[in-house]
Amino acid sequence: MLYPRETRTRECKDLSGIWHFQADPDGHGRSFKWFSKGLPCPILMPVPSSYNEITTDPQLRDYIGDVWYERYFYVPKDWSDRRVMLRFGSVTHSGTVWVNGEEIVRNKGGFLPFEADITNVVYYGQLNHLVVCVNNELSWEMLPPGEVSFHQDADGVSRKDLHQQHDFFNYSGIHRPVYLYTTPMTYIEDVTIKTSFEGHTGFVDYQVCISQQNPSFLSDSIVKVFLYDASGNKVAEGKGEIGKIKVQDVQLWNPGDAYLYRMSVCLYDEQHVEVDHYELNIGIRTVKVEGNSFLINGRPFYFRGFGKHEDMDIKGKGFDHALILRDFYLMEWIGANSFRTSHYPYAEEVLDIADRQGIVVISEVPAVGMLSKAVPAMGELEDVFHQEKINDKTLEHHIRVTRDMIRRDKNHPCVVMWSLANEASTMEENAEPYFRKLVDETRKLDDRPLMIVNLMLIEPKKCRVSKLFDVIGLNTYFGWYSEMANLKAASARLEQFLEDWHRTLGKPLMITEYGVDTIQGLHRQPPVMYSEEYQVSFFQAYHQVFDRLGYLKGEHVWNFADFMTKEDLVRIDGNRKGVFTRQRQPKMSAYTLKERWTAPAEISQESDGHGGRR
């Protein structure tokens, strides 16, 4: 799916701003036709943003059910000869959209874009009425899974509760930008590229998909592709809908040293008049798992960085360029070279910046909480892969969101791997056919390595699923959820645990999570749990083990920054495992990581500046 961009033939209007908003606890909206009559008692709400913490209303913070958004917009008169599209970056978790009273699209899944063709629904040169009904309920047939129940309030009113297994707040609303954009009537629908190189020559295999609206036009149309270097010089070109272009003296996209070419795709009619034009940045690089190595451009890569969240004060999961850039500058400052989009695909704009900054990304689908416990490292697990919980419908949805994520992100050089689940109950018998089907379907779509992220409670011999994947992520909390306050015992457990996985699987392993809750400003010497000193000691203890073992492919700390969760005894105003506070200021441990991740002696020769660690 192409990101909406302005080009020579396309225009774009950002509908971000203040919209009308109304919660609908009694479910009146549909029966009273709010989609055509308008919202009866709206308040003001920013878009994009989560709605939960904008007002002071406690009911809205924890609200479960339908809410409605509304605004008016103009479509310029001169757009009447084009195709007009309405695109939502994400609506969490489900959305139904009406324009001028007509339903135009429904979407399920809160972390990927969806769009609708509204060419024939809008009034040109006049005001148009846009209404969106957003629902934040979860079920076992969605990702992340969840369950809605009802309770009676003291005032006798029945309200909905959401039971969720994942550890982040159920922020809801229109989270990412809403765009109105045009394409010509016959248009470039999709572009797919694959890159490679041999010696100093780069190759870009491309495939351009043209809309099927006008078959007679198609037979005579011509596609041309031009590649420009970073200084704007044309370096290569190709002709036809499918082709391979050669780039002499190629400059590769490397972690920490991003080089982007601009690809310009042009569609001409039989008179050689340009009909459509689209542009994207591409990076030429290869990714491969070979034996026990993770190779970028043929050289071993060691992941240093974080599991993150899209999360901030007030806006919740609302898109914010300032916050995104702050995070990238902090990652650069601390010496991180990568992050995982735990636990859902992030806004595509984040990937654009990672492409430009040379930060490596593991993109994850929202498959989190596919197990029976909220704080996963504690307690016994019950089976969830069965008819009443994770079933064929869940799998269908899982495959669909994986496909949508790949369709959106496939051309980003920063994305080097797909993570298909975080901490699923993979020791269950039924988990194996589920993940086998998912992996088979995913491999048909893209050849990037596939990762699964495992729960520390599951022993390697009992995991029925890891064998299907190329890279295994391990989430490890010895010294926090077990071996509490005993880092010696924690190190021993960690070492034993990793050795066990290494021996059993013989596949590349990386630590996808390790961390401890830490209250900024709480200092204790000797270190005690929740103090900044304990977080530092915990990282030091883990790093000694990682370095002693030497075979890990990476270390991703949990978490980049403190983030909001649902309320819980072990969640003090959210999850405090951040190395940075929620306001993006460093805790003590940030300096420990910075020292480790920026120390020149720590960069292995073998990886040639990729940031490898022996």
Ligand code: GCB
């Ligand atoms: C995990 C989960 C993550 C939690 C984290 C924690 O294993 O993957 O979503 O936030 O543990 O802090 O408990």
